Amino acid sequence: GNSVTQMEGPVTLSEEAFLTINCTYTATGYPSLFWYVQYPGEGLQLLLKATKADDKGSNKGFEATYRKETTSFHLEKGSVQVSDSAVYFCALSVGQAGTALIFGKGTTLSVSS
């Protein structure tokens, strides 16, 4: 079946540190891959996406590259800010009709000044 595995959190960093959150997936077919972010008390917001192998999604300094050979979609940011503190979810979708998002368990990021 289809599934997403994320690194366990919490991840605690100092401001301006480098961030990596690992995500690997299992899927039948050719999935689209996403990173969503959830700030406290809010719903999920799409951070970035990639729809085919070797695509790089980027937004707000975050990047992730769709690696088919390693079935991975790791999230990176060169210099984190306190405002990046949130829960990050890796997700995939496969197929056309009834396209459900399949999420990982989420990784909590806490950035201190």
Next chain:
Amino acid sequence: ETGVTQSPTHLIKTRGQQVTLRCSSQSGHNTVSWYQQALGQGPQFIFQYYREEENGRGNFPPRFSGLQFPNYSSELNVNALELDDSALYLCASSLGSGGDIQYFGAGTRLSVL
């Protein structure tokens, strides 16, 4: 352009009761998906509605049911509530059943006592 709105924001019910949660989709979107997010977990797909028809369903029992109205707003109904139904329920809207970007509301926090 209004985003996805959900009501109520919080709800407390007792075991065995029934509950209805509501979702207004983003302007122009004709597809609504519902997710259950247990504490500390990623969202789990419940079902999707496209143009008023159920268009995909996750691994949830029949006591979870839904509706979509002509204006594309939606309801999630849960009968015979169980303690494990306590969770954040998220609604997401998108354009088209195969549309891969889903926009989420802030959710309804349901507590079952």
